[in-house]
Structures are given as structure tokens and as C-alpha cells.
Amino acid sequence: MTVAALHEYLEQSARRYPQTCAAVEASSGRQITYGELDALSDQVRDHLRRIGVRPGDRVGICLPKSIASLAVLFGILKVGAAYVPVDSLAPPARNAFIFNDCGVRAIFVESSRAETLRYELARLAAEPRLLPLDWSDGPSPLATYLARVEAGGLAVEDESARPEPDNLAYVLYTSGSTGQPKGVMLTHRNGSSYVDWCSDILAPDENDRFSSHAPLHFDLSILDIFVPLKHGATVFLIGEELGKNPTRMASVIAERRLTVWYSTPSVLTLLVEHGSLDARDDHALRFILFAGEVFPVKHLRRLKAVVPRARYLNLYGPTETNVCTYYEIPQTIAEDRSAPFPIGRACSHVKARVIDANGRNVPRGQEGELAISGAPVMLGYWNMPERTSAAFHVDSSGRWYRTGDVVIEGDGGVYTFRGRRDRMVKRRGYRIELGEIETALYRHPAISEVAAIARSEESGVSIKVFYASRDGHALSLIELKRFCAHNLPAYMAPDWFSHQQLLPKTSTDKIDYQHLMRME
Amino acid sequence: MNAIQIRTMAKDFILKEFLPGERPENLTDSTELITDGILDSLATLKLVAYLEKSCGIEIAPDELVPENLNSIAQIANFVQSKQAST
Incomplete structure (x- = not known):
């Protein structure tokens, strides 16, 4: 089953399985059927039409992972627009940059974050319409919002748009080497060709229960969202807070009898090392998929011992192509193997x-x-x-x-x-341009020189920052961490800081990174 | 354990594990640990494991929220309330 537009997966499943559960919020337990999700995203579509969103426009999503954000995503696609998801917890100035860069016409935003976002957008002279959803309004913030703004709304065409396969469907921003994030433009065909490949490999059906751990701005989410919804399966949405809590995630996997898990190796390592995944032997997992970074064999071996019946696939691909190569981990891993697969x-x-x-x-x-x-x-x-x-x-x-x-x-x-071949590194599944960290730290008034390097260690990649200060004194580590927390997304925070009187230079007076790599 | 003992213990642990070389007076009872990026999610888990072991309490997964752990003062209140309830 190939579709021209990604929202057709939902529409087709809603016709076939209207009463089946489409999505569950794993922490609250709230759920929604295919019929309801299709209808709710239709309402989003109609609302967007009324406020003037047209095919080809971009619409931002700055929401926690939830049934609401899922319905918003499909509503945007149904207008024929492209969705632009951001990390709602990232610094507001960075999110405002992204939304301004992409020229979004409107933004769905958690109401508690709307004012700071509006302020940062105004500083860029950008005025997209903000559509605030308030979780303190009750369990269905989107339905509540739509009921309020749509009362007495004018009639609009009630058919979903039928975009061409090569029309833009979503824009995912990744770390940019010049210090600003860059938007990767992806079309309906880009997404559906990948989703259809996943169907061939995973052979899912309506009895499957998929995890959705990755946030929407992360390309892993394309599999999590569209593959289960294409097949009438159920997707379990794991939000930011639950996603950091290995004990509770392990309970969700066991109690909800998830059949397909997809995340970075770091999250799987966390589940084995800090969760209680090993205490339960009755897993329903058919597939454990991982991507985004190298999986240290030591941890992979432990995971396989805990969940022996699942098949393990190493998926590889940058955001620009999504998954483009894959490798199935053999049933038994040789005792003496330490090289990554x-x-x-x-x-x-x-x-x-x-x-x-x-x-x-x-x-x-x-x-x-x-x-x-x-x-x-x-x-x-x-x-x-x-x-x-x-x-x-x-x-x-x-x-x-x-x-x-x-x-x-x-x-x-x-x-x-x-x-x-360049200065991009991957840590815990996230792409990080070391230059973006340097650019952010150069904004600190006391810092005169900065260089960031990455080291590969057994436990994963770590990022070390060398810096010199204007007055020659080391800055407080608390101050440095605080500055990073407010100027970079959390996933880019350096692991180590090292104060230097001056950074080492090459003969052409550039920072000598080779020298820094040799320094302890 | 009284509040001052818990504060001292949590402060020493955070300084030693996550802020090597930091001057102790820069880490105050109200320094924001999670929202200011001093503790990431893995560091939070390590801190919780340490509190459980050294204070003889058990922290439920649902209690791993910033409201309980975002400052040394909040940690002390939280640990004391756990001790009182056991």
C-alpha cells in the first residue's frame, strides 16, 4: 500500500479500524481511537484553513509529545502544509530562530511557553500566529482549544488536501556548523518510501504495539508515528519526563506488552543498567531497533541476554535520508567481540x-x-x-x-x-556540530576563546570544551553549565570544561585542534 | 538525619561527582540543579541512588521530578518527608 501523502496512512486506517486504539499516552494512560484521531485532526485542519493557512505553508509545533501533538501534526499535513517540530524545552531564542528562519504562518505552543516564545519572535520582527494549548484546562487541551476558538466559525472546505508526493511534508532542524541550526526539507515521498520499507522489514499488523520514544523533531519519530498508524497498530507515546525514567519505561514495556521498540542505544543502555528490564522475563518484544550512534557491544550483549527472543536491527542514516542502511545483529554475539557491529x-x-x-x-x-x-x-x-x-x-x-x-x-x-570527515559528532543519538557549541559560548561576555572537541570512549562520545577568559581566571563550573543550559539545547551540553590561559595555535594562527586532542 | 546533615551530604556528593574543582560556596542551597544544567538525567539517577543508599529511603519512579530535586533545599525537604513517612 503506497500513498501519495503521509496523512493518507491515518485516513485509510481510520476507515478500516475506526474503533481500534491508535495512540496511548504512556504516562497518563489517555488513549484515542483511529476514528477519533482522524476526526480531531480534521478539526485542526479546518481551524488552520480558517486562520488562513494554505497548502505549501509551514506550521510550527512546540508541544510536549501527546495525543494533541499527534493530532496537530496530521491536521497540518491535511491542510497541505509542512510541519516544523521543535524541542519545546530548548532555549526559546533557538526555537524562535527556527520558526523565523522557516517562515511559519502559525505555531501550536504549550501555553506556559507562549509568552517567552512571542517575546523572542518579536526580537526577530517575526509575527506568526500563536495557537496556545493549555494543559491545565483538562485532559484534552486541543479539543478544549478548538471548541473555544471554533465556536461559530465560518464553514470551510472539509476535504483534506491532496499534495503531490514531492511537496514538502516536514522540516527537521539539525545542528549547523555555522552556529545556527539548519532545516532539512523532507517531502511526502521521502517519508512514505521509508515507511513502506519499514513495512517490508517489520511486517507489522493491527496487533502490534510500538514505542514512540524519540521527540517529533528527531527523525526516529517518522518510523514511530507513521508505521504503526499505517497498519492499524497502537503507538505508545513516551513523553520527555517518562523518557528519562528507566524504571517506569521498563514497566511500560512489560505491562503494555510492547512489540516494537525503537530508540537510541543510550536509552537502551539506560534501561538495562538503571531500569528493571532484567526483572521481567515475559516480554512481547518482536523487534528492538536502534539508531543514532554506535551501540557499545558490552551493553548490547547484556540487553540480548535480558530480551533474548527479539530481533535486533542496527539502523543507520542521517536526517537528510533517514534510515538508508541496516544490519541485523546475529543471534549470538561472540564472547570476545568488542568491535561495534x-x-x-x-x-x-x-x-x-x-x-x-x-x-x-x-x-x-x-x-x-x-x-x-x-x-x-x-x-x-x-x-x-x-x-x-x-x-x-x-x-x-x-x-x-x-x-x-x-x-x-x-x-x-x-x-x-x-x-x-568534518566536525559533526553524534552523542546519545543527536547530531552535534562542535562549531555550534563554540558559537554559543563565544556569546558569554567573560570568554575570549573557545574550542570544543569530541572523544570516543568505551561508554560513548564525550565533549570537552577548552576556553580562555578575558581576565585570565577560570569561570565557575556552575556558571558555565548554567550559561549552556540557557543557550543550547540540553543534548548539546559539554561534558567537561578546561580553562587555559590561551588556546594553542597553529603556525597560521588558527586554534590547534590536533594539539587539543592530545591534551588531557 | 536532620535537614543540615542532608544538605551537607547532598552538597558534598554533587560537588565531588558533578562539579569537580568548583568552589563550594558557589553551590548554594537554592542553586537550580536541573533547570540550570548541573544535573542531567543520568546524574539525577546517580544522585537518587546515592540518597536511597545513604539515607535509607526508597524513591519511587514517579517522584523523580524537578519539584523534588531541583535544589539542595528541595532535596533536603524531600528526603526528610520520605524519612518521616517510613
């Missing part, structure tokens, strides 16, 4: 090759950059034509997205990840 073979909906700096094929067994073409590859970066063309290699065989990931192709077309 490969990222695997190209998925059936993409083409992959390994190229050098000039776009020529690299012989098998040698390092090169992984390049991807095919249906899931992004349109480009929002408002950044130069960055977009730099991200692609175009030749007679097609338009190839250069992932920036250095890999080696082994037997059977299996790729192994070797590292990055």
Missing part, C-alpha cells in the same frame, strides 16, 4: 556507493565517503541553496547525498562506519 547493507529503497572527494568510486575495502541516492533523499536545506548543492554530488548516475560519514564496504555490500 557494521551499519550494514543498503535498504531496498535506496542506492548506496562509496566515493572519494571528487565523486569517484573507491575500491571495496578502502575508506571513502558513503553517498546515497533514491526516494528518501531530502529536497535540500531550507533557504540554503549553496549548502544544498555542496551536500550533493551529481553525475550521470544521479544525485547523491554525501553523508560525511567515512565507511568501508566489506563482503556482501556490508558497510562499516569509520568516522566523520
